[in-house]
Amino acid sequence: MVSFVRPQFTRSRIRAAGKRIVKGTATPEDNAVLENFRGSHAYILNTFQANIRNHSRETSRSVGQRLKRRNTILDKLLREPNMPLSAMHDIAGCRMIFKSLQDLNDVRTSMHGARWRHSLTHESDRYDYINKPKTTGYRGIHDVYEYHVNSIGGIPWNGLKVEIQYRTLPQHAWATAVEVADLITSNRIKFADATAHYLRYFQLASEIIARTAENSNSCCADLGNKELAEEFSLADRRLGLLQTFDNLRGTSSRGLKFRRNTLLIFKFEVEEGEDALEFRTYENVNRAIEAYDELEKEYGERADIVLVRGESEENIRDAFRNYFSDARAFVDLIREGLKML
Template sequence: MIEESLNYPGGSKSRVNKAGARVRSGEANAEDFQVIETWRAAHRPVLNTFQAILRNRTRGTKVAVAQRHKRRNTIFGKLLRLPKMELSRMDDIAGCRLIFPSCEELYAFRQKFHFARFKHKRRNDIEKYDYIKKPKSTGYRGIHDVYEYDVNSTAGNHLRGLYVEIQYRTYIQHAWATAVEVIGFITESQPKFQEGDDRYHKAMALASEILARAHEDRKGLWP
């Protein structure tokens, strides 16, 4: 197989998927965990490449750039929440986040970035993950793009085809998302996934609507 000849991280996509399925069923062994960790670790250079590109393109602006390498336990949690997902298709193991002063600056940068001259391919349609125009029921607002990594050297062939997610948020949207994360840390509820006490879910969804109307002149799900 082509993916095996290129030393695909973890052995092959099918082997990575098998390890993920075993985690989901509670049957994973030490070899499965090692396969997943090898595959997860391979996303680090992909992440570093994209964060360098983004930092270069935002230099001298008020745009904040951050990066996130998905933790193993978080990967396992997502496998359990999404029983039909194959692990090799999980597209947010490597993630870069751009935080903008305004929606206008966010959309302007994203549009320009879509015409960047590099080999990495955007996987999604422009509107697919636009949660500013169509917020999630949780109140989450922001935009995601997923890119498929490509390389110019044979040394990096094994990384070709791995995914990286770029998140676009405003400062206001990021503050709200951070508050949701904090609730998950200090309570037994996870409003991010609508798990636990429903009062947190409703409160944060309403807070998102208030922030959107007060600071960004936008409306969400609420009438």
């Protein structure tokens, strides 16, 4: 039986640790507080993925889970200095991908009507980036739940939060391409912290996909079809991303033998003939978390490491395609979309 990491520190202690870590004045105990806080979210991930599958069976294309990386946590604290570590709501994340917007809405409605004690922490439209796309072009819907149970076994985790992401396949293809571009160009398009050329490229791409694949709009609704196609084509001639994505074959993922807990290690610098992606799998989630911490210390900024959980190898591949350098769905959607404009 798996023994999950239990929360050991108060919210005020977690908040204080986060402040000192960001300021660079952290003590060894502060770092231990962060690792305990992050690791304790594995328990609610395990609980929510079971609930999610009950509501999305036969509907969602895939369901994936991940714990936020230490460096990503620190980066978010720096980007949002008024947000305390104890209030960060996406350390635990579940992602559901659907074939259609109707399927997405049906499952989300079912989740909202669930008879559980976990509470939605916001108004239902607060993180609806489909009806109100982000200025970057991101589309999808996020829900944040606060974990709450009465059972003695689960009470220690009450109050922790989990973020659930809902995306359609076209929306996921765009988000995957952004993350692959960030990995191979060292940009931060995902956080709107990149050169203007890259930011505009993905704004235009999002509009093309929304307009031609889902009969909707994104962040460039003011452009006519001809103007949109011409500007994107010019942007792609400048950056060459479609051809770059098309050349990525995801060969780094060959030989993956799935287990429930998988560490994906995307290395930024590799020797000739060496795979950029390394994976390690574990039956025990606590051992996976320990290895996660060890590898982050070993690689530092030289790799992007994430702990993912899923029910099958295909599940992990679908939900975390960016780590397999697979942006081919994006390429197909854009090329087909340009023909339709």
